[in-house]
Amino acid sequence: MDNQILRLEDVSYAYRSKDPRYVLRDVRVEFRKGTMYAVTGPSGSGKTTLLSLLAGLDVPTSGKVLFRGTDIRETDLLAYRRNSTSLVFQSYNLIDYLTVRENVLLKGPCDPDELLNRVGIGSELWGRSVLKLSGGQQQRVAIARALAGTSEILLADEPTGNLDEETETSIIKILTCCAHKDGACVIVVTHSSRVCAAADEVIELSTINKAVS
Template identity: 45%
Template sequence: MTASAEERGTAPSTPPVLTLSGVSHTYQGRRRGTPVLRHVDLDFERGVFHTILGPSGSGKTTLLSLASGLDRPTEGTIRFEGRDLGELGLGRYRNRHAATIFQQYNLLTYMTAVQNVTTAMEITGAKPAGGGRRSRHALELLERVGIDRDTARRGVLRLSGGQQQRVAIARALACDVDILFADEPTGSLDEETAAGIVTIFKELAHEQNRCVVVVTHNQALAAESDRVLTLRRGRVTVTRGRPGAA
């Protein structure tokens, strides 16, 4: 169990990397709107592994979509390092500062696993630490999440759901970004592989000083994070440490 940032004595003293202020979101139907988020005020910090818990329909994926720049809030503002995302540009924010592991994978189905990872690096301009070829770095990342080199060269449509999920995780890890978002990233994985992915999330937060934000139903995964956010009826409550802790 990794201690929280406060317990490690490394609670962030710098401003939050991402701030949501008065954020509300309503989906418009034919006759009336359906409110999903209600006046959310929330900070996300570097060096912290955050998880978002909540029942189905509570707005977790909506919150992730807004924070990752995939959608705009109906009301309120979202700022990256103090700058409004609308001013920064959502496309620029997603390409340079944030990466998302999608629940439905969203892989390029006409490519191999390794091509999916290298293409993401090309789009975002990410380069392997210390130089080297992107393809080699992509293969190393795929191996790290449990995809061997033979499998990495297969078309993704030939892979199982769990393998596709691992490719999606490697693709996000390949992008040199400030914030990693993930929507149920371990849902299709076996227990051993899921534990390895959680270890990677901890390393990104604690050793590389990234901000990691994961939506999950998995209480065990949340218990491994530094900060737990619980979303109910469109409102967020914050607990540091294990769920339910004071």
């Protein structure tokens, strides 16, 4: 059975200006469900831009981002972002005036308690403001929020970048579980060698901005 869910066909992206500067050029790569990918490369090679394109938050200058074989520009992009993708940001992007449980519920109807237990956030923290949590705890809440709903694609931008080794290990286990147990397509932008070691596939964005695997 073909589990391919996303494919980039000759995708290039340039910032709009009089002299366009290409961040990505001629990227061709595919992603499957049940697989965890690590996307690496030097700073400025377009890793976060790639994630933004996969999330439907931006569109390519040229080329196509295909979701189940259809160009996402030919679909309802809002529905695609809402129903098919979830994002975990390096900066967490939690709502600071809401509690832990309320942040998880933002994604939609779900059982926030089950999700928080799953990522290792105990019930004594559920009613607290997220501002009172450590960085590692906030990242776990962000992942729990991303897991709420039925998204088939989990996109994470440096989810372990600011975490200690023990917390990084627990986050890696959660991400691999999402792929291998839940069958999600998990795509992680990272500089971490430990995340790369845990991934099923590593995709490098070279200094000439062409994807190689």
